[in-house]
Amino acid sequence: MFQITLIAMGKLKEKFYLSAAAEYEKRLSGYCKFQLIELPEHRLPEDPQPAEIAAGLAREAELIRQKLPKGAWFCILTPEGQNPSSEELAKKLAQVKLSGRSGACFLIGSSFGIDPTLKAQADYRLSMSKMTFPHHLARIMVLEQLYRAEAIQAGSKYHK
Numbered sequence: 001m002f003q004i005t006l007i008a009m010g011k012l013k014e015k016f017y018l019s020a021a022a023e024y025e026k027r028l029s030g031y032c033k034f035q036l037i038e039l040p041e042h043r044l045p046e047d048p049q050p051a052e053i054a055a056g057l058a059r060e061a062e063l064i065r066q067k068l069p070k071g072a073w074f075c076i077l078t079p080e081g082q083n084p085s086s087e088e089l090a091k092k093l094a095q096v097k098l099s100g101r102s103g104a105c106f107l108i109g110s111s112f113g114i115d116p117t118l119k120a121q122a123d124y125r126l127s128m129s130k131m132t133f134p135h136h137l138a139r140i141m142v143l144e145q146l147y148r149a150e151a152i153q154a155g156s157k158y159h160k
Contacts, residue, residue: 003033003103004146005069008139009041009060009110017136024143031150033103039063041110053112061115064107072103074123076114077142079132081125086159089145090152092124106146108138 012018021036028034040063042056068074073096084092096104106126107114119125128141151158 001033002097003035003069003072004028005035005037005072005103005105006108006139006142006146007037007039007064007067007105008108008135009039010135011038011040012136012139014136017140020140021143024140024147027147028143028150031147031154037067039067044112048112054115057110057112057115058117060110061118064118069103069105071101072105073099073101074105074107074121075126076107076109076119076122076124077128077138078109078114078119078125079127079130081127083127083129086145086148087152089126090149093149094153106142108135108142111135 012021025034025036039060042059044052044056048056093104107118107122109118128138128145133141148159
């Protein structure tokens with residue numbers, strides 16, 4: 001069974017986010033093997049300097065690389081990424097499955113972004129919107145879109 005891994009920097013704390021995430025994780029499990037990996041954000045001072053941010057992102061990148069599933073298609077969420085429709089995302093995931101990859105890994109970075117070396121390593125850069133969203137909400141949006149992509153591929157009535 002195809003595996004989808006979501007690596008997210010930071011933990012969900014609010015009950016409504018936890019509830020929504022659990023619901024979409026449950027729904028996804030009907031289509032694929034799903035794994036969520038939460039990693040801690042590197043703590044930075046209140047008003048960090050660019051060098052401090054870069055160093056923090058590099059440390060986070062080390063943690064992330066340790067958790068990347070071997071051989072998985074790697075997609076990062078970033079504002080400068082592609083902004084596909086739900087159908088286009090479903091098609092992209094279907095192509096990944098047909099390519100022989102055993103899984104896909106999606107990354108939601110920390111509040112300061114993603115280390116440039118990880119961006120260069122990614123197979124695909126995905127943008128949810130040009131708007132800015134809290135990372136916790138972005139996680140729910142990604143989970144819903146992954147579920148929607150799987151439902152589209154299966155011909156479910158969920159996507160209208």
